[in-house]
Amino acid sequence: MDGIHDLGGVEGFGPVPVKSGDASFSQIEEWEKRMWALARNGLASSITIDWFRHGIERMVPADYLSFAYFNKWCADYFMLMIDEGTITMEEVKRGHVENPGPPANAITLNDALKLNSKANRSFEIEALTQPAFIVGETVRTHRNVPSGHTRLPRYARDAGGTVIAHHGCHLLPDEGARGRHVGDHLYTVSFTAAELWGLEANPRDTVALDLWECYLVRA
Amino acid sequence: MATFDGEKAAALHRELHTHLPSDPAMRVKTLESLAIERGLVAPESIDAWIEAYSEHIGPKRGAKVVAHAWTDPNFRKRLLDNAADAIKDFDFQGSATGHLKAVENTDNQHNLVVCTLCSCYPFSILGMSPAWYKSAEYRARAVREPRKVLEEFGVILPEYVGVRVWDSTAELRYIVIPQRPAGTDGWDADRLATVVTRNSMIGTERDLTREPA
Structure with a gap:
């Protein structure tokens, strides 16, 4: 979708907050730490990673630009949990649930470290088709994208590039955001900066994106 | 079960925008209270994850x-x-x-x-x-x-x-x-x-x- 989240190449932003934004995890605000930690516990059990991301993309656009990163997560989790029926809008307004459940089991630091190391999930699935493109081949991205979730950014649409890697079949986010488990061949495609940004770009510079086969046509 | 309906998500976000406090710390506190009361998270687990990412x-x-x-x-x-x-x-x-x-x-x-x-x-x-x-x-x-x-x-x-x-x-x-x-x-x-x-x-x-x- 042509959403507010699709920021690559948008002009008008000022300097990167190099100093103010450089804090490590132990130095960030307490609420930010708590939001990150809450999300490690699987608050919404029926979501996919792509629906989680699309949920953020569907935020009120002005909120998207003004909210700190973990405040967007917070808004998203409220939405996701209401959508799947884990909590209600009324409970959010009240700040308490109607019928409290049995308390969750507490985990220890060691449990958290073990759970983290098991979270190196693979998104590769068995390929049912042969890849359409090979490394070294030139390809072109589509101009139009669906209005749902997609991972082809606006700045890289209708652009010619070169396949520099093939990664097998990976789950397609466009379908994952609809709750469907569909694979497609994934490639890394390199674009010259001049192709994306015009002739003023440095001729030595390139931008590489990981793109699914259905985003591409043969050039 | 998630609906995977983007239009519904956008409508819920607009409603949440109206009702939630503007202070992010208050918002996260509300989310945390609801998650604990619903039995999704134990307070000790939040501390464990914070320690994992602070120290390890x-x-x-x-x-x-x-x-x-x-x-x-x-x-x-x-x-x-x-x-x-x-x-x-x-x-x-x-x-x-x-x-x-x-x-x-x-x-x-x-x-x-x-x-x-x-x-x-x-x-x-x-x-x-x-x-x-x-x-x-x-x-x-x-x-x-x-x-x-x-x-x-x-x-x-x-x-x-x-x-x-x-x-x-x-x-x-x-x-x-x-x-x-x-x-x-x-x-x-x-x-x-x-x-x-x-x-x-x-x-x-x-x-x-x-x-x-």
């Missing part, structure tokens, strides 16, 4: 991996071939490293990592991403004017050095292997790891020195 899962992991790549040619090759697998040597695998890819700086090429569409980051190997990485400024500008962005980080690239920006659009996550600083001959991997900065593994720093990170 951070950029020192990435620094250790980079230092081993500098000192062990076989490990360097394995890391470049399949970083997701190579980091298991150190038990560093975890969140967002299932498809980790290592990319190496050379005399003629500099690598810079961004996620323009959200803020994807290899948490288990680099810890929490810095706020600037998640900022609209960095996400918008890193792909379009990487040299200007690098200048803001104090990196002035010579004309002959090409920049390759990696936009993390899929589940691949990137770690940059910076160049080993001069004057470190004979240093072992543990000592070398002390000079590897987080930013150098994202690509917003280039020339490491002998000074500890």
